[in-house]
Amino acid sequence: MPLLEIQHLIKNFGGVRAVDCFSHQLEQGGLYAIIGPNGAGKTTIFNLITGIYEPTEGQIFFNGGEITGMITHEIAGKGIARTFQNIRLFSDFSVLDNVRTACHHYASYSVWEGLFPTPRRRREEKALTDRAYRLLELVNLADRAHEMSKNLPYGHQRRLEIARALAQEPRLLLLDEPAAGMNPDETVQLMDFIEQIHETFDLTILLIEHHMEVVMGLADDIVVIDFGRVIARGTPEEVQSKPVVIKAYLGTEEE
Amino acid sequence: MSDYYVGILILVCINLLSVLGLSLMTGFTGLFNFGQAGFMAVGAYTATILTTRYSVPFAPALVAGMITSLLTSFVIGYPTLRLKGDYFAIATLGFAEAVRLLVENLEKITGGSRGIPRIPTHTNLPVSLAAAVIALLLVANYVRSRHGRNCVAIREDELAAESIGVNSFRYKQISFAINAALAGLSGGLLAHYIGFIQPSMFGMIKSTELIVMVIFGGMHSITGAVFAALVLTSLPELLRAAQAWRLVAYGAVVVLIMVARPEGLMGSWELTPANVRALFTRSRAVESG
Numbered sequence: 001m002p003l004l005e006i007q008h009l010i011k012n013f014g015g016v017r018a019v020d021c022f023s024h025q026l027e028q029g030g031l032y033a034i035i036g037p038n039g040a041g042k043t044t045i046f047n048l049i050t051g052i053y054e055p056t057e058g059q060i061f062f063n064g065g066e067i068t069g070m071i072t073h074e075i076a077g078k079g080i081a082r083t084f085q086n087i088r089l090f091s092d093f094s095v096l097d098n099v100r101t102a103c104h105h106y107a108s109y110s111v112w113e114g115l116f117p118t119p120r121r122r123r124e125e126k127a128l129t130d131r132a133y134r135l136l137e138l139v140n141l142a143d144r145a146h147e148m149s150k151n152l153p154y155g156h157q158r159r160l161e162i163a164r165a166l167a168q169e170p171r172l173l174l175l176d177e178p179a180a181g182m183n184p185d186e187t188v189q190l191m192d193f194i195e196q197i198h199e200t201f202d203l204t205i206l207l208i209e210h211h212m213e214v215v216m217g218l219a220d221d222i223v224v225i226d227f228g229r230v231i232a233r234g235t236p237e238e239v240q241s242k243p244v245v246i247k248a249y250l251g252t253e254e255e
Numbered sequence: 256m257s258d259y260y261v262g263i264l265i266l267v268c269i270n271l272l273s274v275l276g277l278s279l280m281t282g283f284t285g286l287f288n289f290g291q292a293g294f295m296a297v298g299a300y301t302a303t304i305l306t307t308r309y310s311v312p313f314a315p316a317l318v319a320g321m322i323t324s325l326l327t328s329f330v331i332g333y334p335t336l337r338l339k340g341d342y343f344a345i346a347t348l349g350f351a352e353a354v355r356l357l358v359e360n361l362e363k364i365t366g367g368s369r370g371i372p373r374i375p376t377h378t379n380l381p382v383s384l385a386a387a388v389i390a391l392l393l394v395a396n397y398v399r400s401r402h403g404r405n406c407v408a409i410r411e412d413e414l415a416a417e418s419i420g421v422n423s424f425r426y427k428q429i430s431f432a433i434n435a436a437l438a439g440l441s442g443g444l445l446a447h448y449i450g451f452i453q454p455s456m457f458g459m460i461k462s463t464e465l466i467v468m469v470i471f472g473g474m475h476s477i478t479g480a481v482f483a484a485l486v487l488t489s490l491p492e493l494l495r496a497a498q499a500w501r502l503v504a505y506g507a508v509v510v511l512i513m514v515a516r517p518e519g520l521m522g523s524w525e526l527t528p529a530n531v532r533a534l535f536t537r538s539r540a541v542e543s544g
Contacts, residue, residue, distance in 0.1 A: 116393075
């Protein structure tokens, strides 16, 4: 049984078809990528999976259950975490609190107990803090735990956002253009980092990327989309050599 | 202490209850509420009708006022909390006006625009001070809990908060409910302090006054809320000798703060032992350097 199964997904915005009959299957533990030119509908697919948009047609199954039409926080609770193309941290929070907030499901004290300093609350808060610190150490941000997240350098903010997603202990991690705005050196470091968390956390990762070369060494399986439609799929080597893919990326310049 | 200053202190405590609720709802959760006086009116009229007409003792009447106000927040919140920020603020504005008009027109129950006179003046300094201190401790605890962090996360970025599994609707509803309960209590205490209520006491002016206190003190600070309630309640009273000019002074102080420090006096600074210690070490470092 695949971990995530997308069947004939369609999304219309008014008269524009942003995603056209997109189907995909992710097996547990794989590292997948969706690539395509700007405006191809990559982020829309993420927004459909995470319930930010409701699909016009089609179904999405996760871990054997249907998640089509569920609310974003319910889908997150099922074990799907994501990052955003234009980093969305809680900028007024410290680095630690960004991660602690994402761990909140690991504490169970009630709203009522939130009003009083009960021993259980203190115990659970301490456990949350420890958990957050462990994660920050893993992403090499522990020494900056008390800095405001908006004061971090760009590359660190990216890593913090990934740490925040990992704090949910998801089964599936969606990364939306994690290398956007990074120079080649930073990009190489980031790709190593993604490979590392893929192994450490035994995750399934689906990654969106605009630049083809970034995912070539990383993903086992690539889907190429253009104008919301799948134009090629396969291993990096297979995809790279297909004329439709080259045309989608370079097409306008040839004419 | 003379009765006059005791009176001002009671008013500070009563306003603080409303401002604490607003601070949680607007400052920490990011839900603008321009209709706080409406919730105060619900609490005030519920408690007053119970004590004057049905001879219900003071404490249960106050609790009934809180509960009625809290239930009202659920009724108002359910359809409106899904609205985007500005629209929600307008909905609260409309709610408060609706309450005022309802009170004015239900003459048999509320006394209409002439109001309810001769309310027993049960509210004294110990009662209002105890209520304010307890509310302060509860709200301060709440904002530092995991639930409080979720509220701030929603304020900072609702989409990101949802994406990490925060049920934003539920947390908005809770903040709204806590706010409404505190406003209801504040209204009930006010009615039994002044001894007289009428709809015009709970109009736009009152709502604006309360939200100004939250902004003035610092949107993200409970300390700021306390400070603002203290200063902005007592300032117009203490300047009473200057007559009409006191309101000009009040306005000038608020404008000055907004120009000089848009994040409010305290910003997001809180009065905790650790923060005070940090403040002193920093100022010592400046002195020695």
